[in-house]
Amino acid sequence: MTGFDKWKEVDRGLASSPTIRRLPSYLHVVRLMAKEDIEVVSGTVIARELGLEPIQVRKDLSVTGIVGKPRVGYVVLELIDALENFLRWNIVHDAILIGPGNLGSALLGYKAFPKNGLNFVGAFDTNTDKIGKIINGVQVYSMDKLEEEVSGKDIKIAVLTVPNRYAQEAAERLVSLGITALWNFTNVRLRVPENVTVRREDLSSGYAVLSVTSGL
Structure with a gap:
């Protein structure tokens, strides 16, 4: 009997957004431990590495279905398995990106994405200088080919790095093609159906917090 049943279906709906946002940090820590051939790790050690309280770590990890052994901790490889399974990072998710400018191109080349199952296809x-080129291993198509290239394929994730004025129009086209998850890097609050999940990354807000709280 191990601390994690690989075939157990976890209830992801029980996890809060803050918990989900912390899980990748736990996974990063235990992956590094696996590379160092560390076989068992306690919640206290993980907490110390990330500056968190041990009780918070144990509570967060419990949503994955894994159970630590008293006075021992978690088997590292089982914990990696549990985290990847919960995050669904052990499954390949095909995705597309709209607007491969400076930010978009950088995202296409981010090495952690393929490792965690995100596969840009x-x-x-609309820029003719980019259409037909390959950026960080990803083919760039004309927006005129969007429906042709996406329709009928198992693509559910789209990343938006377009100028703000094009964001809503692009989102509507993507939703009509069956996209149900939008990663929005624009400053526009997208209007989409309830069944579509939108994650908005406001880089300006992040910079504002950094500059104010650090006293720059």
């Missing part, structure tokens, strides 16, 4: 733009 195409990028789309």
Whole structure:
């Protein structure tokens, strides 16, 4: 009997957004431990590495279905398995990116994405200088080809790095093609159906917090 049943279906709906946002940090820590051939780790050690309270770590990890052994901790490889399973990072998710400018191109080349199951199968733009080129291993297509390249394929995730004025129009086209998860890097609050999940990354807000709280 191990601390994690690989075939157990966890209830992801029980996890809060803050918990979900912390899980990748736990996974990063235990992956590094696995590389160092560390076989068992306690919640206290993970907490110390991340500056958290041990009780918070144990509570967060419990949503994955894993159970630590008293006075021992978690088997590292089992914990990695549990975290990847909960995050669904052990499954390949095909995705597309709209607007491969400076930010979009950087995201296409981010090495952690393939490791965690995010697979860009195409990028789309209106800029003729980019159409037909390959950016960080990803083919760039014309926006005119969006429906042709996406329709009928198992693509549910799209990343938006377009100028703000094009964001809503692009989102509506993507939703009509069956996209149900939008990663929005624009400053626009997208209007989409309830069944579509939108994650908005406001880089300006992040910079504002950094500059104010650090006293720059």
